[in-house]
Amino acid sequence: MDSLHNGEFSFSNNTSKQDFELLTKALDASLSGIIITDNRQPDNPIIYCNKAFEDISGYQRSEIIGHNCRFLQKDDRNQTARHILRDAIDNGTNAVVDIRNYKKDGTLFWNELYMSPIKDGDDQVKYFIGVQNDVTRRKKAEDEVKFNQAKMEQRIRERTRDLRENEEYLASIVQTVRESLIVLSPDLKVLSVNDHFINTFKVTREETEGKKLYDLGNGQWNIPELRKLLEQILPTNNPVTDFEVAHDFPHIGKKLMLLNAHRIELEGQFKDRILIAIEDITDRRAIEQRKDDFLSIASHELKTPLTTIKGYVQIINRLIKNYDDEKLRESVGKTSLYVDRLNNLIGELLDVSRIQSGMIELHKAPFDFDHMIQETVGSIQQGSRNHEIVLTGQTGVQFNGDESHITQVVTNLLSNAIKYSPDHKEIGVHLSVLSGFIKVAVTDHGVGIAKDEQAKVFDRFYRVRDVQQKFPGMGIGLYICASIVNNHYGSLWVESEPGKGSTFSFTLPLTSNHTNKNGGDDAR
């Protein structure tokens, strides 16, 4: 095939037709679009296109020949590829571009265009050959990759920012809390502490972080209770809350601290790290103590003149026996009644304050429960001749508890029973032992308490006014009773029907192996 030489079609007379047909067949067999434009004509019209070009563009030959190829760009003219082509054509050079083109039906396709000039002997460009491939799919795949990459990068940027924000956010929380925080490695090295720790314990970050906890500040953190928490309690009881540690620090002095400790159990890089939050309750305790001291003194001072008043009222009581004046006697009787009530209130004031600050002290020792009940019943019976207290049952138990507190409960229940059953003489006290519990039930046949009032009678101080209007003198007393019973891990409740009377019962567990949060049931 020698028809094509010097970049120019030249057909020999005998083979020309045959050669040309062969050539067009070959071009039509190509999967790439191929066009030839005539550069010598105005605006570079297409003078040849193969079959594949028709397929790629969707136009027919008749709609193609004679046009400048830019028709494939439709209105999408603002492309860099176009300018590259323009320059290449002006300079008579090669160009390879990916350009957005549109089929006849308007669908976009990416056209990978290879364009090359065919020059004559004096370097003038006669024709341009264009080879087109529809690379939409490849382009799409590439774009997808690019898009995904961009998206991924965006996400990573966002995640990194989130993480940093989170970190800063958490750090700001950690620095803001009014508790000291320490993070320890599994081998008890200090990984980090917050500002509050630094300020409270008057240390620097440098001398703290990275050091062994027990080595800090010449071993001032080598505290037996703290060792016990970290080495014995925390490994088996995670997390530990409200663990009290008292320690005298060399520079800052005596501190009372409440510790929460948490060992990280989550698998991963933080596993077995230990977080400790330390609340300094030194001042709070001191204030509670001062309040308590104040109330002790106040109640002592109030009781002193009351003693004298009570005594003289008693003397007057004796003296007026000789006078036949009912009104006078009644007045003196009322006076002594209210002196007693005032005395009870003063006592309760102190109790309530202690209960509310959680400072009620238990002095536990084994005592003969039945004997205590008999004594208490006996002394109440003496003071209220109008009622008959009937004691039934027995426990036969040496109870380990605070005798004076439990006596207070029984006294309170009995005096309530008497107070609220003015017209019914009998008060019942029943003792029993039920599967590991002592039960004491005090029954009266008096006014009773309506269902919706029953819970209120055990309520705290602030509800007392409510309750007291209906049950004067009852509120604080029962609140204290319930607290005392609770402190012995028992419960106190009431069953009652208005007009028929009430039964106040409490139970106390016989086994004393009840541990509170701090791992001991001793008085604190």
Add this chain to the structure above:
Amino acid sequence: MMPAKILICDDDEGILDLVELVLKEEGYEVIPEINSLNVANLVGSEHPDLVVLDLWMPVLSGDQVLRNLRNDPTTKNLPVVVISASGDGKTIAMNAGANDFIPKPFDLDQLLGRVKALLEAA
């Protein structure tokens, strides 16, 4: 028979007067004393049969007075009743060596009963 002699020390004049009145009424000879610092001397000079002692008193508290009495061989068995309005009065009194404790405010009959019982036991 000579009436029993009772020394009472309380820094509150009202209580001092009251107890003096009641005990005298009952026929006892009473030595009231408001200043706890004088108790030791009075015990030495007056030889009371029983002492009624308040706890919270200025300068020298009741339990200190009591401990001093117990440390002195001549008064180590002298019956002492402690009276106090303090919540932990009973523990303090018993630890210091009191024979009995009566919380304030007290019932006069109760006070008289305890005093009588202690005097009879002595």
